[in-house]
Each structure stands twice: as structure tokens, then as C-alpha cells.
Amino acid sequence: MSSARRKLPKALREDGDGGNSESRTSMLARSTSSVRHQSLGSELLDDEEFKAKTFQDLGLCEELCSACAEAGWQHPTRIQASAITVFAEGRDLIGVAQTGSGKTGAYALPLVNWLLTQRKTPYLSVLVMVPTRELAQQVTAQFVLLGRSVGLRVATLVGGADMVEQACELSKRPHVIVGTPGRVKDHLSNTKGFKLVKLHALVLDEADKMLDMDYEKEIDAILEQLPQDRRTMLFSATLSTKIDRLQKASLLDPVLLQVHRKNTTVDTLKQYYIFAPFAQMLSYLHLFLTKETGNHILIFCRSAALVHKITLALRILGHRALPLMGRMDQSNRNIALTKFKEGKVRMLICTDVAQRGLDIPHTDVVVNFSLPDHVEDYIHRVGRTARAGAEGKAVNLISQYDIVLLQKIEQQTGVKCVEYPSLAESEVQLVLQRVEDAEQEAIREIREDAEERSLEKESRQLTTARKGKRDRGDADMGYDDAKHGTSDFATLRMRREHESIFEMTKKEQHKSLWAKRREAKQQAKSR
Template sequence: MSETSEDEQTQLQTSDDDEDLSGEEELEDGDNDHVEEDNEAAQSGEDKLSNGSEPEDDAAEEQKLTWKDLGLNEALCQACDELKWKAPSKIQREAIPVALQGKDVIGLAETGSGKTGAFALPILHALLENPQRYFALVLTPTRELAFQIGEQFEALGSGIGIKCCVVVGGMDMVAQGLQLAKKPHIIIATPGRLVDHLENMKGFNLKAIKYLVMDEADRILNMDFEVELDKILKVLPRERRTFLFSATMTKKVKKLQRASLKDPVKIEVSNKYQTVEQLQQSYLFIPVKYKDVYLVHILNELAGNSFMIFCSTCNNTVKTALMLRALGLAAIPLHGQMSQNKRLAALNKFKTKNRSILISTDVASRGLDIPHVDVVVNFDIPTHSKDYIHRVGRTARAGRSGKAITLVSQYDIELYQRIEHLLGKQLTLYKCEEDEVMALQERVAEAQRTAKLELKDLEDTRGGKGHKRGGDNNDDSENFTGARKRIKPMGGTGGGHKPGAGGRKSFGKKNWSKGKQKR
């Protein structure tokens, strides 16, 4: 691989100031314009680009096309075989030939469709033809996604000596600066930290970049990275290829497209806001006071599966994890206010199946391919309907089947109706026997008390700040190996029947008008 010019190899200088992580943390609260976007997205068909073909044709085409047919270098075809990527996915079949022709690409595809391969393979193909350092820049919204993309680039380029550098917040800037000074071929970065390096690192620039990728572009914009994106786009060369990948086409993404792409080819391989066919989606209408009991019942009923449970706040993830641990379940939290090392450790334990339940905020709901997620539980219903699509996209990936269960309380009805409106269909009722659920109430109440005390201890040890960063000390304190047990009710008959008796008839039924009055 050839090096860039000598004048770019100046001495490295980095700032010793405290790192500003404000741009890198997952935002728990989104913009107010999401509600308008939800309604507009469900009603408007103007964004549908529909390059996809009929399912029968797709299946036949998938059987015929190989990686070599797409025009990829032999070394990359071999790398795909070694990774057991049998055949190109829809987005890869559509995007790779266009990208190899040197055109800008906008790719709209559902999660789990192989978007990373769709931009990584053409970039590596071009790099082999014209080797140079600082060849491509990939921008992502979250740290975890950046590390995952880096792993895929290194796996695909392992036989050809590709050097990658991941530049994200929460990690040491000096160490990252030293990596950048070695002039990697591929830089994968979150926008905030990349701007830090551009402003503080002497001699570092992006003038040589030939390819720019914006992955999960809608998410980057929703996390208020517009200012950082503008700064990055200004220092990139005009003569470059740009790939923009997004699960949804919002107004902000359209604006970004006009600003950064030249005559792009638009590719959409699925209907807007579609969830995959192999995904079994259901809802459970419950009284909010028994939410934890119903969650434990679901985990108990589906024991033996791996779970991702989504909560709305960082505090909820920690509290729920403590409660489940008190019941002997192998739960681990993941949220945006944990340190980067803790987040990576939590993800790794779940990926390697050392922990079977990952309790997460939306920080992990986009772009992360964790192959063994069997069941997604929306413990807290997402505030923005589109986030539902991305949450449930964690399961039923790459042709596998999966389940998604959404808990709907009397206060969530309007949000739930928005989700059904966006999907264009009604979800099925998740059936469960109320008597069996309420039999667990006493055990769960005891676990809640234990969790409350542990959470208070954590807050006390951190000087009252435990509600902000409680997950840091708390994601690796289990005293069990991850084996799951079926939870048995206390006292044989279960002491929890009486409290639920009054509302028993309404459990599991869609009484929307009644629910609205309760709001």
C-alpha cells in the first residue's frame, strides 16, 4: 500500500483537555418533529423508490447471482465465502454494481439487510485497484455501530492487509491520534469525535479521502450532528464518491442528500417501514402497576431464548436488570451513559451468550447485528413510531425467525395506535393466562424491593449520581453463570390474585376507548 505525501506526515499533537462527550452520548429524548414525520411517513408515498422486484423473482435471482457476478475482485469473493456469506442480499445485489461504476448511492433498506457489506465491498474493491492511505471515511451515529463496521471491514480485508481506525468518544484521544498518524486505509468515526481530531490534531486532514459513507444517516441527523456534519463535509474533497444509507427517508435526509451527493442512484429494496415476514409481532395490554410481573412471566414462558428488552431511560435499564438478577435471571444493562469499555463488555457478553438477557435503551436499537436474538420485548413503548421498526429489527435477521412483544399500558394506547398506523396492520394479541401471571406477583415484588435497595446503595456510593451513571458499576456484578431457571410462584397458590382481580376482565383485550378515558 502506498503512502500519502510527506507534508501530511507532520508531528502529532493532541489536546490534553478533558474530552467532550456531549455529542457522542445517545440522546434519550428525540426531536419534537418526529410525530409529524410519523404521520407524514404513513400517509405519503412520494419517497417510495421501489427498485425491488417481486418476491418470487428475488428468490430466483438470489439463487443465480454470486459475488463474482456482481463484479467484485476475486480476493473479496473469497473473503465473503470465508465469512459464510453465501449469496448477496437484495441491497447488495442492487447497490454493489452501481457503486462499482463509480456512482453515488442512496440506499434505503430495512435493518438486518446487509447494508454494511453493500458499501464495504465496493470500497475495498476500489482500494485494491488504487491503493492509498486515508482512502475512505465512514460516519456512524453510535460507538457500538462504529466498532461493528470496523470489525466487518477488517474481516473482509484480512487477506489483503487492510488497516482500519475507529474514532469514537469515550476512548483516549491521544491513543486514537497515534492510530490516525499511522495513516489507516479506512476511518470509521462518530461525527463529534472526528471533529475534535480535525480541530486539535496537527497535520491531520481528510484531503485524500476518496469515499465517504454516512451509515444510519437518519439517526445521525436525529442526534443533532448537523453542525459536525457540515464541518466534516467542508474539509472533504469535492471529487469523491458518497454513499448514504438510511432505514428511513426523512426531510433531513433529503436535505443532506442534496448537500453531499452528486446525481445519486436511489435504491430501495423493500416497502417503506416494512418489518420482515419471519417476525412474529404481538402486543399485550396490561395495567401499568403489574408491568414487571408480566415481563417476568414472558421471560419465564419463553425460557431458553435470548432476549433484548428495551427501556426508555438509562435508570430503567439498571433498575430492571437488578430486579431480574434478584430472580436469578442473567440480565445485563446497556445504555448511553455507561463508559465505553463497559458498553463494549456488556455487548460482548451478550454476543458470546454469557448473558441471555440484554436490557437496553435505544442506543443499541440501530445497526447492531447480534446474531442470536430470539425475542425482542418493548418493555417501554417507543415514543417515536419509527424507533419501533428499528427495535424489532434486532430479531428475525438474515432470514431467521423471531418474536417481538410490546407491553401496552393504559397510558400507551395512543403511541401504540401510531405504531399500528405506521405498519399498516394490527398486531396479534400475545396470549397468556392471567392466573399464571399473578401467581408470580409476590416473587416479583420481593425482587423489586431488593433492586430498589441496591439502586439506592449505588446512588449513595456515587454521591447521589447513581441515577445518571449507575450502570457503570452494575453491569458485571452477577454471581451466576447465565443458566436460566423457570421461576416458580411462592406459596403454591400465589398470593397475588386478589390485587389483580378488579381489572381481570380487561387484561389482554383492546379496549381502546376505555383506555383513552384513563389517560
């Protein structure tokens, strides 16, 4: 790459076709390697020669090197150095890397460098697809950070946000698009003028997670609308049959970058276990949290229902906690993450929606209230702490039903968990009754909330039915409408509690409004 091409214009110019970018066919034709896949070492920076490498040594432009320095990136990780080199050679690549290894930078750095070195920077030239909204926001932040000084524009397309607002962002002709497969497909189908016919590079990040979330059909539909002459990078924590099918469909003669051996955790992570009887696990968790004052803690649970219950119980017990789960809308998820990052709450109770991609600073402790079934999920969970060389702590609460699962995780990771000190059974007994009361209160609150939502839903349905009859000019409201004629919320609730006063049979209760209307008309005619 010539120095003239690396020189950055004062502002990004648009409406280009990618400058001197070569076709995939010509670039690959120059490659003389007879090896289809190549494996490149470990991401640990323990090699002196590798430590001496800088971003300048890898051929990145001066402006991008300055942005890396401002972000505090002094040296590239092994996956970043390898990916930058492979991208410069014009090859597709598959990156298999552990969480926390810097793989977001592994594709962001070469892509931003390519954008900055084009004579005319094309818009809609990079598409990054990720499995979750939170990861999309994090990736967007990385691109903005690296391209802020030159006005790099990035659009985020995720579910839970207004499609009209996203369409407005697309109309501003962003250079990079980051999104989830479902929403990207929606915009390709419904947003006028949005096409990716000039796409230069496609990135599939956390591809294994996307396939686990059943995004396969959406990804296939998107791939059909992308140009064949493109560069593709696929990143995954694991290799599987599904990943193999995806790479065959989307990549051409890729280089495989195998970084870090499978099923390992970083050396700076200390791993503990707390054994608790199943019925007393919440009591042990409460006591543990009271001893971890000042630390920022992520607590992982198996299901959204368990997250809800644990969050309510901990708040009743006086802990500052918020939930983070997939069923929450995007605004509430953003609020929870922001408050946790700012220190306004010190613990998040999460489902596995938070196990990947969330780079939350100052996460001191990860607690597994429910152990995951797969060791890969365990590694991703505990990978939320001890990032970038910092120290961290992982604590596993296990009952009599989890011993075999913990032993399996220890065997596959090669790390033995040690017993967490300073939790005496006598201390647990002192808080046991209080915690049980808090748990029962949380369960009652959940049931009341569910009942309120059910009543509100029924009230809306009845109001809609009555409005429909009025709009049709039907003077005969019928028996069912008369029954709920004054169906405001309080009246509806009272009538639900005293259903027997209407003396209706079960068969009559399940008749539709139209059936009862026809019955009333037939009775009127017979008279």
C-alpha cells in the first residue's frame, strides 16, 4: 500500500465505488498458497518478537494509529495482528477466538483502515451482523471511536427500535452498518432505496450464537442480496457443523485463524464454588453479596422467570440490583446497562443475553446462580470479568444437583474451582428466615403483576369488541356485552372474582359474540 493511498483526506468523500479496490477473484488468483485453511498460534502476547509489534508495523494509516493510541490500545493482540495481515492479502478469514481476545478490533481495524485509504470513501460498504442488540451497540461504539476524527458514519439496525428512525439514519448514507440479522433483513425488504449492491466487506460476528438463535434463514436471505465480489470475515467461539455450512455458503477459500485453545479461561481469573442446599441457595447468595461490598457483580440465571424472582427478592433484601434479559424492551435494557456502568447499581441479574459481547468496564465478579449446560457458555459468562489482563473472580453456587456439571466444567477447562472462604453455615441460618420471607413476597408480587396484566389484556379485548359492535350500528349488545357493559378495570376484576352470579354454563361462557348474536336473532324471529 503506497503512502499516497494511506494519506487521509480532511473529510470523507462519498459516492465512490471503492477506489482502486480489486475484485475477489483477482486477489485470490495471486495467492499461491495450496493450503485451504491455516491455523495461527495463540493470542497470548508472551513472545518478545510479537510484543515488539505495533499498529504502525502492521501498515495501518497514521490517523488510525493515533485513534488506537487515544483509545489506549498500545499493541495489537495476536488475533488482531493476524487478521490485519490476512485482510491486507485479500483473503477471506474465519477467526476462532475466546471472548476478551480483542476480536472486535480484529475486523474493525482493517475495515476502518480500508475505508480511510480509499480515494473516494464509499457509503454502505461494510456490513457487520451480530446476534444481540447490546453487542451491536458495542461494535458501533468501536467503529465510532476509531473513525471519529474523520467523521466516519455508522448506522445501527436492531430490533426494539423504531424502523422509521433507522431508515432516516440509512438515508444519511453511512459507511458502516451494524445490525442483527432480523432487522437488517426487514430493512432490505421494506426500506425504499436501501440496497447493498456495492458492499465491500461482510462480517459475521459471534456466528455460532446467531445460528443458535435460529437466524439461519435471515442470514441466507441477506446473503442472496449481497454481491459475490466482496470480502467476508466470520468470527466464532466454536467450530461446528452449522458454522461449516455457513462458511461454505458465504466465504471463498478462507484462512482459519485459530486463536487460543478451546475451553480455557484466562490466568487472571480466580474461580470459586459455594455449596448450598437447593432450598437455601438464595440465602447463600444474599450472604455472599453482603460480603462483596463495593464490587460490581454480574449474576447469571438459567431463565428469565428466575431472573425476575431473584431481582425482586434481592431488592426486598436491600441490594441495588436490576435485571437484564431478552424479554425486556431495548430502552429498559439500555437503562440497566447504563446504571451498572455508572455505578448507580452494583449488580445485574442476567440471562445469557449478557454472556457475550458486553464489554462492561469494572466488572469485578461473575456469579453463576445456575450453572450452564455447556462449557462454552460457562467460558463466555466468566469472560465478562478478568478482561484485558485485569484480575477477576468467578463464583459458582452449586447445589447437590450441580456437582456432576461442575466436575465436567473443571475437567474441560483444566481449572479446579476452590471453595469460597468466609461463608459459615451458622451465618446462613441467621438470615434464612428473612430471605425466605423476601422470596415469598417476590413470588406474590410476580403473581399479582401477572394477574394485573391478564386483566388489562382482557379489558382491552372487551373494549375493542364493544367498539366494533357500536361501529357496526348493532343496537342489540347481546348477553355477553350486557354482562361486561360497564367493564372498566375495577368492575371487570370484581366480576371475574364473582363469575358464578351470572349462572352461565361452561359451554355458554365459551360462545363467541357472533354465535350469541345469531342465537338472539333466531329467538326474536321465532316469537
